[in-house]
Amino acid sequence: MQVLYFGWVRSKIGVPGEDIRPPADVATIADLIVWLKGRGHGYAEAFRDLSIVRAAVNQEMAQLDAPIRAGDEVALFPPMTGG
Amino acid sequence: MQVLYFGWVRSKIGVPGEDIRPPADVATIADLIVWLKGRGHGYAEAFRDLSIVRAAVNQEMAQLDAPIRAGDEVALFPPMTGG
Amino acid sequence: MIKVQAEDFDIGAALATLTAGKTHVGALASFVGLVRDIAGEHRIASMTLEHYPGMTERALAGIEAEARARWPLDDVLIVHRYGRLEPGDRIVLVATTSAHRDAAMNACHFLIDWLKTKAPFWKLEDGSGGAAWVAARDSDDDAAERWQTSPTAQKSPTST
Amino acid sequence: MIKVQAEDFDIGAALATLTAGKTHVGALASFVGLVRDIAGEHRIASMTLEHYPGMTERALAGIEAEARARWPLDDVLIVHRYGRLEPGDRIVLVATTSAHRDAAMNACHFLIDWLKTKAPFWKLEDGSGGAAWVAARDSDDDAAERWQTSPTAQKSPTST
Numbered sequence: 001m002q003v004l005y006f007g008w009v010r011s012k013i014g015v016p017g018e019d020i021r022p023p024a025d026v027a028t029i030a031d032l033i034v035w036l037k038g039r040g041h042g043y044a045e046a047f048r049d050l051s052i053v054r055a056a057v058n059q060e061m062a063q064l065d066a067p068i069r070a071g072d073e074v075a076l077f078p079p080m081t082g083g
Numbered sequence: 084m085q086v087l088y089f090g091w092v093r094s095k096i097g098v099p100g101e102d103i104r105p106p107a108d109v110a111t112i113a114d115l116i117v118w119l120k121g122r123g124h125g126y127a128e129a130f131r132d133l134s135i136v137r138a139a140v141n142q143e144m145a146q147l148d149a150p151i152r153a154g155d156e157v158a159l160f161p162p163m164t165g166g
Numbered sequence: 167m168i169k170v171q172a173e174d175f176d177i178g179a180a181l182a183t184l185t186a187g188k189t190h191v192g193a194l195a196s197f198v199g200l201v202r203d204i205a206g207e208h209r210i211a212s213m214t215l216e217h218y219p220g221m222t223e224r225a226l227a228g229i230e231a232e233a234r235a236r237w238p239l240d241d242v243l244i245v246h247r248y249g250r251l252e253p254g255d256r257i258v259l260v261a262t263t264s265a266h267r268d269a270a271m272n273a274c275h276f277l278i279d280w281l282k283t284k285a286p287f288w289k290l291e292d293g294s295g296g297a298a299w300v301a302a303r304d305s306d307d308d309a310a311e312r313w314q315t316s317p318t319a320q321k322s323p324t325s326t
Numbered sequence: 327m328i329k330v331q332a333e334d335f336d337i338g339a340a341l342a343t344l345t346a347g348k349t350h351v352g353a354l355a356s357f358v359g360l361v362r363d364i365a366g367e368h369r370i371a372s373m374t375l376e377h378y379p380g381m382t383e384r385a386l387a388g389i390e391a392e393a394r395a396r397w398p399l400d401d402v403l404i405v406h407r408y409g410r411l412e413p414g415d416r417i418v419l420v421a422t423t424s425a426h427r428d429a430a431m432n433a434c435h436f437l438i439d440w441l442k443t444k445a446p447f448w449k450l451e452d453g454s455g456g457a458a459w460v461a462a463r464d465s466d467d468d469a470a471e472r473w474q475t476s477p478t479a480q481k482s483p484t485s486t
Contacts, residue, residue: 007448090288162302178338
């Protein structure tokens with residue numbers, strides 16, 4: 001599963017993305033975030049307040065309870081500030 | 084008194100403006116229009132429906148009951164269609 | 167700045183002057199009106215804009231002042247042509263700059279709405295239906311009216 | 327048309343392509359966003375726009391489609407830059423053309439409002455306050471929300 005980070009989520013984690021293989025019980029974006037938080041301080045910082053974390057699955061916006069599966073491109077990022 | 088005509092008011096009267104000396108009892112724009120209507124068919128046509136006649140005195144929009152005096156520049160025209 | 171002219175204008179050059187060297191401007195909104203080839207059922211060959219020299223400049227300056235009183239604008243540009251135009255020709259350019267986008271967008275919309283009914287221009291169309299003066303439209307009066315509700319420091323008529 | 331690019335754009339040339347040879351277009355509305363030199367109390371030396379390649383183009387195309395579903399538009403152009411920019415630099419151009427001015431103006435306003443909260447860009451400002459990611463603003467959410475009320479064939483949120 002390809003995971004991408006943007007904005008201060010990327011800054012805090014320290015990498016723009018990574019190829020990961022979460023355990024089988026990671027079924028949603030929220031599950032994935034909980035699992036990622038266990039990987040280190042940067043992750044825990046990035047995902048401390050989930051009210052300001054947004055997600056996309058395969059380049060479409062998704063709610064945190066949306067299902068994910070192997071092969072998906074999952075992106076995690078702050079609220080967007082375009083324009 | 085200088086009177087100017089624009090749009091179809093000008094088309095119907097046939098001149099873009101004229102220097103006039105209305106009688107002393109012409110005190111308002113409405114009085115002026117009544118007096119002008121007596122000057123010929125084109126004037127009567129131009130001022131048949133006063134609900135679609137607009138006026139300016141000295142280049143400022145004015146209501147038809149606004150006072151006018153010698154030396155004023157009075158303009159009579161249809162509703163504007165700018166832009 | 168107000169310009170009333172027979173000549174065409176260069177949109178890019180006109181807009182560039184509004185922002186050149188101004189690093190406090192965050193938003194530039196603009197509107198260009200063009201001559202259409204259709205009016206109702208008739209094909210249009212030309213449109214001749216008559217105006218009231220002297221009063222036109224005063225009226226446009228008054229509309230600009232009203233916009234500046236309502237929104238925090240850095241600059242305002244209105245270029246309005248007169249004379250004979252053909253389909254596709256530019257008629258009018260309205261542009262506003264501000265620190266913030268809502269001020270620039272709303273002021274630009276306001277300016278073009280007010281221009282339609284408060285600037286002394288009259289349009290004579292010539293085409294398949296013969297020559298005819300363009301009648302004022304109720305919808306233009308309504309568009310101008312919707313800005314009347316809140317006379318000063320109006321943020322936006324869209325927000326409640 | 328959607329363009330996501332690092333390079334600057336020429337406003338005049340971009341707008342000219344929208345109306346060239348089109349005599350049925352009566353209205354061209356546009357908005358340009360520029361980098362400001364001030365953010366809160368801090369002077370800004372640069373702003374770096376990060377984006378999500380691939381998703382950005384999809385999101386902008388979706389926003390364009392939404393505008394076209396709501397208003398009778400002839401054309402839509404969105405040019406959005408990414409990378410390092412300095413105060414005064416252009417960030418984004420939104421332009422719409424239509425037969426009628428309200429459709430062009432409202433769609434343009436809608437597009438820039440939606441871009442602010444629905445296009446995957448993130449801004450890193452650097453200046454007198456150090457480097458800091460720009461936080462999303464509630465007022466931008468409100469601006470995007472005000473267009474939600476009437477999903478289709480909306481004439482204008484200003485008219486009631």
